[in-house]
Structures are given as structure tokens and as C-alpha cells.
Amino acid sequence: MTGSDLPSWTDGPAERAVRAFVAAATTAGPAFIDVADRIAAFDNDGTLWSEQPVPPQFDFVFRRWGREVAADPSLAGIQPYKALVEHDKAFFARVLAQDPETITALLSAFGRSWNGVTPADFDAEVRVWLETVKQPKFDKPYIDLVYRPMLELIEFLRSHDFRVFVCSGGGRDFMRTFAEETWGIYKENVIGTAADYRYVDGTIVRTDSVLGGLDIGPGKPEHIFAQTGRLPVFAGGNADVDVEMLESAKFSMIIRHDDDRREFAYTSGAERALGRAAVLGWTVVSIAEDWSTVFTGGR
Amino acid sequence: MTGSDLPSWTDGPAERAVRAFVAAATTAGPAFIDVADRIAAFDNDGTLWSEQPVPPQFDFVFRRWGREVAADPSLAGIQPYKALVEHDKAFFARVLAQDPETITALLSAFGRSWNGVTPADFDAEVRVWLETVKQPKFDKPYIDLVYRPMLELIEFLRSHDFRVFVCSGGGRDFMRTFAEETWGIYKENVIGTAADYRYVDGTIVRTDSVLGGLDIGPGKPEHIFAQTGRLPVFAGGNADVDVEMLESAKFSMIIRHDDDRREFAYTSGAERALGRAAVLGWTVVSIAEDWSTVFTGGR
Numbered sequence: 001m002t003g004s005d006l007p008s009w010t011d012g013p014a015e016r017a018v019r020a021f022v023a024a025a026t027t028a029g030p031a032f033i034d035v036a037d038r039i040a041a042f043d044n045d046g047t048l049w050s051e052q053p054v055p056p057q058f059d060f061v062f063r064r065w066g067r068e069v070a071a072d073p074s075l076a077g078i079q080p081y082k083a084l085v086e087h088d089k090a091f092f093a094r095v096l097a098q099d100p101e102t103i104t105a106l107l108s109a110f111g112r113s114w115n116g117v118t119p120a121d122f123d124a125e126v127r128v129w130l131e132t133v134k135q136p137k138f139d140k141p142y143i144d145l146v147y148r149p150m151l152e153l154i155e156f157l158r159s160h161d162f163r164v165f166v167c168s169g170g171g172r173d174f175m176r177t178f179a180e181e182t183w184g185i186y187k188e189n190v191i192g193t194a195a196d197y198r199y200v201d202g203t204i205v206r207t208d209s210v211l212g213g214l215d216i217g218p219g220k221p222e223h224i225f226a227q228t229g230r231l232p233v234f235a236g237g238n239a240d241v242d243v244e245m246l247e248s249a250k251f252s253m254i255i256r257h258d259d260d261r262r263e264f265a266y267t268s269g270a271e272r273a274l275g276r277a278a279v280l281g282w283t284v285v286s287i288a289e290d291w292s293t294v295f296t297g298g299r
Numbered sequence: 300m301t302g303s304d305l306p307s308w309t310d311g312p313a314e315r316a317v318r319a320f321v322a323a324a325t326t327a328g329p330a331f332i333d334v335a336d337r338i339a340a341f342d343n344d345g346t347l348w349s350e351q352p353v354p355p356q357f358d359f360v361f362r363r364w365g366r367e368v369a370a371d372p373s374l375a376g377i378q379p380y381k382a383l384v385e386h387d388k389a390f391f392a393r394v395l396a397q398d399p400e401t402i403t404a405l406l407s408a409f410g411r412s413w414n415g416v417t418p419a420d421f422d423a424e425v426r427v428w429l430e431t432v433k434q435p436k437f438d439k440p441y442i443d444l445v446y447r448p449m450l451e452l453i454e455f456l457r458s459h460d461f462r463v464f465v466c467s468g469g470g471r472d473f474m475r476t477f478a479e480e481t482w483g484i485y486k487e488n489v490i491g492t493a494a495d496y497r498y499v500d501g502t503i504v505r506t507d508s509v510l511g512g513l514d515i516g517p518g519k520p521e522h523i524f525a526q527t528g529r530l531p532v533f534a535g536g537n538a539d540v541d542v543e544m545l546e547s548a549k550f551s552m553i554i555r556h557d558d559d560r561r562e563f564a565y566t567s568g569a570e571r572a573l574g575r576a577a578v579l580g581w582t583v584v585s586i587a588e589d590w591s592t593v594f595t596g597g598r
Contacts, residue, residue, distance in 0.1 A: 199520040218498040
């Protein structure tokens, strides 16, 4: 049943599990899923593109904060700028561990950086970063490190009447900048941690507050329900912050980063997720074994 | 240029304005609009179905609150239950006038009524109402009082690659119950005032708080931007609470309720909107003159 629609997948258990689920979901029978219910949701960092050595948006944000500290050195005394200046990785790891105090410090800094910005200005700032900054290990723009097999999977699902959403802890507006040209997904199908905006004098302007909480952990199914009115039937992730989203779906896949030569090999931040995968029978996608090609390589 | 795709519209200035805008937006030239930007947004109450003598959701909510007052008569002493018991229409009119105190009282009562409810339970409650309650003037279920010309317009826009959203001050989840079967619009394209939900023990459960503020006035473009990452290029409304949404679009239409025989005739709550329409050249749709048929009549 393999075919050229998933050419970057090897003919292994992961690809076969995806095809079996989709075939059953779209064929009359006990596992058939109504077209209206065919919602798929994918995490972004580590699921649709590389998240090492840091999630790409961290690179974008850290450069901005670096400029802010240069302009106002007193910032170096407070978090999160202090952690940035001191290369305190443990501080940022506490975000993924969902530590409230760390998250508050980060959100406050986000608010400070982009309060009052228009969508067009933010979009332009992200585009400069996309076009000029290169990921250190591969010396390529981050956008070239999108996983080709995942783009094929998105298209495969869409060709079977699934509506595909990206649901990331990262910034909604950051992802929406490149979603359409990179993933072929409209902005409205991009869900993420979101700034709140006000409509003032005919213009949308960003505020310093967050709309609807962080899109990690239980926040993922909450955000998906708020955006779509449903929980997903198909979900893909790679980390502990994806566990609740994966648990909320009928078919769940988790990317295992086990290819240090072509990408990275790590399980940090995914220990609980990989444990749940084994217990709940989620499909584990080995980058080393299940993908014949990893990156899109070009825009 | 008229055709059978808008059969319930008379060949008048409103229909011609719609066709001219869509033709220009979809033809190479100075008014062409990229497919990605083709977002249309319609208010619901008074724009897609009748909102007299009260918006249908008020009927649904008032019946629920009536049962709550019967079970606990002490509620009759506080708002909004007091206004309900005393038939105090002025109180509820202050919602549309965006009075903060009135809105707080209403939201608090919404929270009290549906806190802890699952989507499936809420859906079932709305369906009972849809199937059993009749609108007093026409003695028909409210769902039969959807405007046939507007359904044709939605389909006309979709056939030209517009993505159509409903954006109402009314409850998002209330509308999502019937959106797909009634409008042919997926739940994710329904934007409205929304309860916040939590994901607890594998289930989405409603809380007593609101996510993202009321979807009226400036809240409409704010909600549309949050959901879609864009402002609409085509917008339709009928009331003062739609003004900001209509101002945010390239093409704006406003429904004028001027047909007391077939529907209702009123301008209350639309004075400012009709004034802006005249100043800004919005297309005014006269129910009496522009629609040959008003209601869908059946499910």
C-alpha cells in the first residue's frame, strides 16, 4: 500500500501505521471518521522542524533581547535577560517543565519587546530573521530544516479530507509569518501561544498580555478545542509538553530524535512522552529508521 | 452578470455590488485579492437569521435562567434574573450598548449556568431547544428563520475561494452546535463570545470565565484577527456592534430590516451603523427590495 505520496518515508512500521489508520478512517466500517471530525494537529518545534540547539523562535527572541540588553544594560540584572547573558540553560529548561515563575518572567519580557507592534511590523522582523540567521550545526536558515517527511504527511492527510492544524507552545504570530509558504497551511490553522491584540483607530495592535494561556501541556487540547470546537483525531508531537494533545487523539505519533548524523539524538524533555507512547501504543517515528530524507533543504 | 447562484436576490444594486466586488477581487487587476487574504466575516443575529423579538440565543438562555429561578427564587432579586422576571427590556438593551456593568452581570450568570459542563452536554441542551422551541411571530423553529439569500451568498463567496467565518457577539459554542448542518461552515470558522475550557482527566470541561472578551464592537476585528491572523476583506452585519468589523473590511454590507410583513422592520440598535454605511459607502441590503425569498423555511 506504499506509494509515492510519502516518498521520504521508508516502508516501515510508522508509515504502515499511518496508512492503516487513514485507510480505516476513510472507509465505511467501525473505524470510519466523519469528514467533519477529521482534525489533525501537529506540534512544531522538534515535530515539523529541528529544535536543537534551541527552538528556532528562541534564537529569534534571544537576538532581540540581546539588542535590548545592549541598549539598556540594567536589564542584565533581571530575568530572563540575566539567564540569557549568563547562558543559563537551566532557566530556559524550566519553561518546558512548565514552571510558573519562569513562565511569568518570559511572558513579561515578550510583552515588553512587542507591546504596541502591528502585525505587519512583527511579520517584517520575523522575515529578516528567517532570511539572515543560520542554524549553527547545519549552517542553513532554520526554514531549510523543516522535515520533508512531515510536509508529505500533512499533504497525505489533507488529500484524505483531514484539516491539518499546527499547535505549538511557540508563538502563534511567529509561526503564521511563514506557515502558508512553508507548510501550505493557512494562518487560521496555526494555533500557538498568542499575544492579545486591540483594534484601535482601524488598526490591530499588540498588547503586552497573553490571550488564553500557554499552549503547552493541557493547554494544547484546550487551544485546539477553542480554535476548532473539537479535539484532534490525529496528533503528532515529540516532547513532554505534547502528552495531553497526544492523549486526546485517536491516532498519536511521536518523533524520536535518534539520528545524530543527519539531525540530532536526544531524549531530554521527551522522557515522559516516550513512556506514555510505550504504554498507550502511540506510533514512534524514528528519524534514523523511518525517514529516508530528513530536511526540505530549500525554501 | 446575474445567475442562478444567487437566486433569492433580486437583480438590484446590492446584488450587483457584491458581484462587482467579487469579480474584481478574483480577476487580475488593481483590485485583485490574493486567495490567502480572501476572508469573509458575517455577524449572525439579524444578519444570518432573525433577531426579533430577541436574538434566538436569548430565548435559549432565558428559558434556562427561568428554570434556575424556579428552583431558587432568591435569584429573582439579583441581575440578570431580576430583569428577566420583570421583563425589563431596557436592561438587556444595555448589553448591545456595551455597558460594562450589565455585561459583567450577564457573564457571571452564564458562568453559573454552564460551569463544569462538557461540550457534548451543552450541544445536547442546544439541540433540544432547536427542536422544540418556536419563534412566536412565525410559529416556526428558529433554525427555519435563517436567511436563504445569505446562505446563497456564503456559497457564492466560497465558490470564489473566500473562506467564510461567522463572527457574532453570541456564544461561539451555541453557534457551533448547528453551524455545519445549517450554514455549511465548519465549527472552526465560527467565532463568537467564548467560554474558557480546561482539559481535565482527558476531557474538555467548561469553566465560569470568558476567553478573550466579548465579541462585539472592536472585539469583532480582534476576534477575527486572533482566529485567522487577518482582518476580513468582506464583511456583513446589521447593527451598531458590527461597525468596527465592517470598517475593517474592503467590502462591507449591512442588512436593513425594512420588511415588517415578511420579517421585521426596525432600526433600533443600528442607527450608528446605518449612519456609517451612508458615509463610507457600504452596500445596504434592503430585505424588502433585495431579497425575493427571505427564509430557508426548513432545516
